[in-house]
Amino acid sequence: MSNCQQSIVNNYIKRIRRSANIGLYGSLLICIFVVAEHYLDQYVWVREITTNDYTRRLFVIVALVLAVGTIAYSLFTMRKKAPKLRQTDGVDQKLQGYAKIVSSVCYLSLFVVFLVGAVIVITHENVLIMLLMLLFVSLVLNYPNMYKIKADTGLNDDEMKEIFGEKYLG
Numbered sequence: 001m002s003n004c005q006q007s008i009v010n011n012y013i014k015r016i017r018r019s020a021n022i023g024l025y026g027s028l029l030i031c032i033f034v035v036a037e038h039y040l041d042q043y044v045w046v047r048e049i050t051t052n053d054y055t056r057r058l059f060v061i062v063a064l065v066l067a068v069g070t071i072a073y074s075l076f077t078m079r080k081k082a083p084k085l086r087q088t089d090g091v092d093q094k095l096q097g098y099a100k101i102v103s104s105v106c107y108l109s110l111f112v113v114f115l116v117g118a119v120i121v122i123t124h125e126n127v128l129i130m131l132l133m134l135l136f137v138s139l140v141l142n143y144p145n146m147y148k149i150k151a152d153t154g155l156n157d158d159e160m161k162e163i164f165g166e167k168y169l170g
Helices: 003-040 053-086 091-123 126-141 146-153 157-167
Strands: none
Touching: 003 091, 003 126, 003 157, 053 091, 053 126, 053 146, 091 126, 091 146, 146 157
16 A cells, blocks of 8 residues: 555544544533433522423424434444445545444434433433433444454455554454
8 A cells, every 4th residue: 555545544544533532422421411410400500491291292202213213323324334335446435435434423423412412401301311321322332443444344454454553453
């Protein structure tokens, strides 16, 4: 691999890690904040947001649909698009496609975690906290380490050693 191709591949690896880290750690911070706000609001003076029952039920249903839809999207996207990535020719094309998949899944999950967290703060529903944790777990399951990248993109050992160097153990 030439130096130009190596720098392009390194940029894709950095993009994959950056989007995965932003999605995972951002979701973790939002989860911690929402759970702390939910269980500590009786000890700290916080202005309560009150809604009528219809609005509260509507918020809960929308949050449930968003959370379940996002979990299904993240699992099915990785399952459907990974075999297509294995059929592409170049390493840079495989990593470019994988970077797009990872960034779309992670940023969408982060956005939905933020929305579900806002609904939890407004409605104080315990069920939504469980779904918030499931969203976080789906991000943990899809977190791309070097071996998951190899399995999802279909790279061989020589290509992995060129990309990751001595850190990769075949």
